[in-house]
Amino acid sequence: MAAGGDWWYLGVDLSTQQVKGMVIDDNLNVIHETNVKFDDDLPEFGTQNGVQVQSDKLTITTPVLLWVKALDLLLERMKAANLDFSKLKSLSGSGQQHGSVYWKEGANQTLKNMTADRSLHQILESSFSVKDSPVWMDSSTTEECRQLEKCAGGPQKLADITGSRAYERFTGNQIAKINKKYPEEYKKTERISLVSSFVASIFLGNYAAIDYSDGSGMNLMDIRAHEWSQQCLNACAPGLKEKLGDPLPSHSILGSISPYFVKRFGFSSECKVIAFTGDNPASLAGMRLQQGDIAVSLGTSDTVFLWIEDPRPTLQGHIFCNPVKSNAYMALICFKNGSLTRERIRDESGSVSWDGFTKAMKATSPGNDGNLGFYFDVMEITPSAIGVHRFNGQNCKVSEFSKEIEVRAVVESQALAKRAYAEKLGYKVLKGTRVLATGGASTNLDILQVLADVFNAPVYTIDTANSACLGCAYRAKHGLEAVLGQSFANSVKMAASPKLAVNPICEADKIYCPIVARYQELEKLVRNRS
Ligand code: XUL
DSSP states (O other): OOOTTOOEEEEEEEOSSEEEEEEEETTOOEEEEEEEEHHHHOGGGOOBTTBEEOTTSSOEEEEHHHHHHHHHHHHHHHHHTTOOGGGEEEEEEEEOSSOEEEEETTHHHHHHTOOTTSOHHHHHTTOBSOSEEEOTTOOOOHHHHHHHHHHHTSHHHHHHHHSSOOOTTSHHHHHHHHHHHOHHHHHTEEEEEEHHHHHHHHHHTSOOOOBHHHHGGGSOEETTTTEEOHHHHHHHOTTHHHHHOOOBOTTOEEEEOOHHHHHHHOOOTTOEEEOOEEHHHHHHHHTTOOTTOEEEEESSSEEEEEEESSOOOOSSSEEEEOSSSTTOEEEEEEESSSHHHHHHHHHHTTOSSHHHHHHHHHTSOTTGGGOEEEEESSOOSSSSOOEEEEEOTTSOEESOOOHHHHHHHHHHHHHHHHHHHHHHTTOOOOTTOOEEEESGGGGOHHHHHHHHHHHTSOEEEOSOSOHHHHHHHHHHHHHHHHTTTOOHHHHTTTSOOOEEEEOOOTTHHHHHHHHHHHHHHHHHHHOSOO
């Protein structure tokens, strides 16, 4: 056991393509990081970019046992790196949002009796009633969405209750589909977890509560009352309240770690498990977002999020409960075509590396000579649209751009969408606005430059691109201090401040202001739904 003040905290993030672990010390310094990449490290599951696209192209799943095996491997790698697990005072984590896990009858008994001589994968092999978990990229539940909106009295009414109109990837609609398509499997389901609370359940050795913040991404929770909306539950599937368990505040201490981890890896039996949350709420914590800042996460999905005190849900974007302050909220906008689309354009432009991409971008100038494109390789969430649509400076549709123009067009278009949709949610770029960037692509200064120019605001980054994982390590620490009345901001005040990465060019506003307006006009021509 570690002596006095010398404690560590673990954050775990299970995202679309990998699971990551990060350990910080009492001074909030990162002292260990490791990851497991699903496609490369677990090729036996045959996923591509962490998922399986089913034949209808709309149903997108990940085998739940892949996630279990990835956790085995992550912990083995930490052990192989000689991490002293006994120094961990608490842990927390996050998961890709909206995805769901279906535990079979009897699974909780299995969780409570895990024996340290077997891997998690061996123990939990037959604990799930649905083997392929629907994930956030799924867009197969349009029918269920319309049904839920009808039962709630319309899309705006549903948004007023749950923070969002019905979205295909939101868990309530996914559960409704499972119940309709696989009624026997649904009946045999003892508990439904989000990806976040599923991982928490494993560490706890018991079903873990869904936290308020990730629970807001289900179209099922009343975000003001912090409880399930019976009206929404009824519209989705029978007996759902029991299968979900009661939601809890995101900073809750769920209990001590399962004896399995004490025996197998040497965790302290006192190590506490703090409620897990969604990856975007966790990023908000990792970036220590302040009111007025705008955060942009550049990952498999690109997201924009804001700190909100007075929520006014609309038909665009989502309002979630705030993960670090009770009675505050966060707004989130999710763009499905993020890094995979950037990588496709990079590869097709003949650039094998980001260097080539950058070179192509430097051959064009801000504003791209009026050329503007929309790049929705898969059905986009914001807006609901699909396909690649290119327009020249005269607003005429064209079938091709040169590779240089194409590279700048994809980066500009993604940044323009972020500004346009943040403004639709009422956000105003003011003097002093900071754009905080995170996620894999936030290490690319040329992409950040376009972001700074389009927002006409400086872009800052934190030391790690893994803000979700860092946010969970921070939340692990704060969970223990919250019971003593400590605020999250106080718990993490010693953390290093974000660093200035790029400033906007002087003529940024003049160039991009009219393009944001033009983007919104042209977007109307490519949308599926108004
Ligand atoms: C947010 C969303 C995605 C996932 C990705 O609503 O669907 O950002 O959380 O992991």
